[in-house]
Amino acid sequence: MGLYMFDRLFAGALLCLSGLIAWTAFHFEVPFQYEPLGPKAFPLILSAVLGFCSVWLLVKPSANKWAPTGAVLIKLLSGVALMTGYAFLFEKAGFIVSTAIVGTVFCILFGEKPVRAIMYSVILSVVSYFVMKHLLQLNVPIGMLFGG
């Protein structure tokens, strides 16, 4: 295992997925069908190809030296958490507030000092709001704080 573990794990997951897809597609029943193939043939073919490829990958995985340190993993996880939080806040808190908060944390994650990070993100979010909303007329949520 070791170096080949990542590929093997992924191939195993893909194999399960292809089985699941095949099983789901096999049970597609349509009341009316005017052509010989119908909705299930194409997914079934694809799941067969995927299944074949994942078995191949399982047997012949390639080496992978990816070994993130704890610090990097924490960084990655906080990045994911931050973006998920952004998705959560975007509509509820509105664009300006959510962008200012998330932008600040991202700045700090990339090594900026907190005071400068806050200043930059607040300016960025306010300026972008007016550019996006009024100049480009995009659908940008104002959020509850400002009565939206």
Next chain:
Amino acid sequence: METLGFLATGFSVALAPMNLALVLIGCFVGTLIGSLPGIGPINGVAILLPLAYAMGFPPESALILLAGVYYGAEYGGRISSILLNVPGDAGAIMTTLDGYPLAQKGEGGRALALSAVASFVGSIGALILIVLFAPMLSDLALKFGPSEFVWLMTFAFTCLATMVGSRPLKTTIGVVIGLLLATVGVDSGTGFLRFTMDIPNFFDGVDFLVVVIGMFAISEVLVLLESWLRNDMKMTPVGKSFVSISDLLAVKWVVLRSTLIGFVIGVLPGTGASIGSAVAYGTEKRFAEGNDDQFGKGDIRGLAAPEAANNASAAGSMLPMLTLGIPGSGTTAILLGALLMFNITPGPLLFEQQPEIAWGLIASMFVGNLALLVMNLPLIGMFVRLLSIKQSYLVPIIVMLTFIGIYSIHGDSFDLYFMVVLGVFAFILRKLGFSLAPVILGLVLGEVLEDNLRRALSISGGDWGILFNGPITITLAIATLLALVGPFVMKTLKKR
């Protein structure tokens, strides 16, 4: 002669004030994005696509803008390659080999100017070839029926699998994942809901924009986060040198040969700028045999070749996208997806029914490349200064633009969550050595492939023999077979 008339129509579209402005903006933004290390053309186009869509441009204008970003980024990619030794994207990797040594010798200005001219010649040369071949290819494609299109796509995927990436197997898996994503949602033939998991947002299929942004932009943010710790780039000063006429004359054949190589490779489905520039560099090195000791140490031929080739293949990959509806690269796959969102199906009929879109785009690329040459010679200093923008300032902007772009399409937070999930998935794929372009190609072509397959089988009443009916299908089937076994045969022959 007929072609000239169409080209004139195209220029009347491209030179309309708004489209002219969009070309210039696209090229400028593209150069900017391409020059920022780590953000290549594909990310640039992906980030700007939903914004262009949400702003409600007419299709030809949106396409002109996005294409401008694409080839603008091919110009910009060379700046960070030459000055930082960090390629903006895969297509600019070969540029670092001779570009960076030149900059270290204090000839950064010369390298930048020379590569700008090489890029320009590469693009314009490829565009002229497009103008010559597009009508021919679309005439041929008019004879294509469903089974021909099935083979054409199979051929495209085979080329992609055997020529791109380190492992054909992983590319194939990527394509299949993309094709499967395309089957989600209501089945156009029967109205049946497939793989929607009862989530209403999936009834219409997974949103192309969400997939593109999630897989490219969001995963890129994670990659930037991961690599930040060892990120201490030193910029080489540009210096005062500039390109001379004798430099240009010395590389004229190099540039023309590389343009041709880049164009052909760009046209081949799936193989984009990264392969074009690598092949051109290798060819020139062989051409210079006996006189090639400077290659890799700052030879201007080694700089001009990949730059002409990657721009030529960026332009060349537009040809199959417009005439056949088969993208020649990952970025053109996104452009194709953009067209589909505007309910425009690229393919042979595009040139007949909507010449203003096809020819307008081609004409705008002539205008844009001229603008890029102007921007990249005198204004180069400004782009260089932008290179030193800190990532801590850049990343919040990227994240913000992706979120605004996706949210403004449907105004639904679900898309934002789904985008982040896809970003994490794509990050894992990248770490496992998969490239993302095959997934996007599969996603874009999935529905067309299935429709054509089902149509072919309806015509034949279920007989699979229709796939081998007629000279075009058989030619394409043989081409697919060659693309499948060719690279392996070459490899075994080389080993002997």
